[in-house]
Amino acid sequence: MDKSLINTNIEQQFTEVVNLIVQHRSKASMAVNKEMLLTAWHVGAYVSKKLKSEEWGSKVISQLSEYIRSQHPEIKGYSRRNIYNMVMFYDEYSTETFTTIVNKYLDAEFVQPMAAQIEVKQLVSKSKAIQSKNGAAAFVQPLAAQMPKILELTTFTNHIEILCRCKRYEQRLFYILYAHKEKLGKREMQRCVDNDTFSNLLGNKSNMSRGLLEQYPDAPIMFKDTVFLDFLGLPKKYNESKLKNGLIEHMKQFILELGKDFIFMDQEYPLTVGASTYKADLLFFHRGLQALVAVELKKTKFHPRDLGQLEFYLEALDRDVKRSNENPSIGIILCPDVDKVVVEYAMSRSMSPTMVAEYKRILIPQEKMQQQLREFCQFFSKEDKS
Incomplete structure (x- = not known):
């Protein structure tokens, strides 16, 4: 991709996204899944803000993907589609509705933001910031919402499968817990959704x-x-x-x-x-x-x-x-x-x-499903603490 086609301001914004990625990648050896989720969450939040403010459009997302691919080939997994998946991940799970559903069925510890959330000051002090074109260090901007701890229970790939195919928050909560309990991979997760495990496990x-x-x-x-x-x-x-x-x-x-x-x-x-x-x-x-x-x-x-x-x-x-x-x-x-x-x-x-x-x-009637989901969450909480 020809860097001359990107103006200085937008390149600095792209560099901020790359900073988010690099900061979390450096911690990946300590907690791979957690850091991948935090990366997706923070990148999703950053891009979501740009899209909602109409500062960016779909064309810019394509440019961002190409910029990462060409200027930072060591960074994988940032296709246009996957960037939009990160936006969905943030938008859907940062809602008050999701927090309310988790609060309804699980202990408060699963709703609290993850301990590994990174403060902006820490990012600034520890960062080996990627230099922008004009030589100024570009650091991560503050993000409003923090990632709920419960999202740490399964992989980003499973989260996207759940988000794309399950519209009710009760279903999403169930599959997050079930994926963790059964240690489901991508194909197993797909099969569970295909076979509506949510319904047949929580039935009469x-x-x-x-x-x-x-x-x-x-x-x-x-x-x-x-x-x-x-x-x-x-x-x-x-x-x-x-x-x-x-x-x-x-x-x-x-x-x-x-x-x-x-x-x-x-x-x-x-x-x-x-x-x-x-x-x-x-x-x-x-x-x-x-x-x-x-x-x-x-x-x-x-x-x-x-x-x-x-x-x-x-x-x-x-x-x-x-x-x-x-x-x-x-x-x-x-x-x-x-x-x-x-x-x-x-x-x-x-x-x-x-x-x-x-x-x-x-x-199964929805009322019965909600009661059985409550029982499943109680069982999960008890098992997780044992």
Whole structure:
């Protein structure tokens, strides 16, 4: 890019943006993600101010991107699109609405500005400022809003995925917390949003037995109502054997659907009771709950007799397989369709820790979703402090 095409005033402003980048990059070795987020936040704030004052337009953003690319090739990640992403990151998360939502569901510590926020005086005293064309040192201008601590919980890439695809602040809050809890990468984050994990994890828990809810109070937060198996490419007509074999072949994707705390142990796990041997379709171990988890696969709609079979397997697991330091075994019936009334009747008196999950999405009232989000945030706060 020909520097002669840029006037001195605009070049100094561009240099101020570069200063922001360099200041944060120098700290990246200490806290890479935090510094990347702070960089995006401060650059986004600076550019946002210029755009809102109409001092800059879209053409200037393109010039800024090209200026960084040509004059500072060592600085990567500042395409025109990504600069606008930084503006969105700042604009959306600096709002009073977002702060109010976080305050509503989480402790105040998650709303407070990050301790690593950098004061302007510190920038001036420690900066090796990039010299502008006329030789004057260009330093960072004060920024009005500081970055809420909660944003530190996941990556900038995940934040952009959340911001672009989730319009409700409750959804955004949930996915920030969930990405942190499950340590989600970009593709995993995309899949969670595609499969509406927000809805199916925070749904109605009448599909869980009294025994499960009493023995594992956090189960509603840890087990999904709906599991998406689109990666199997199942035909319209299939049997349970084909379903099971497909899950074994794609076990990594299946575990990502269930949750990362699941460890696969075996398929058709043999359970010998008396003179007979029975086989549990899939057996897992849940690290968080320290319990065996048996998954029974059905190709037809849920039937109450399915619960009796699963309870029998859990009894055998607890008596003959479970170790003394482990918690009672959990059972999940995975089927393509359920009648919620039938499931509720079947579960209401069951004292075995069991639940029914289905393949399809369940629409949930907003009021119920808000209550479940509150419970998820309480669970997250408790887990984060432990």
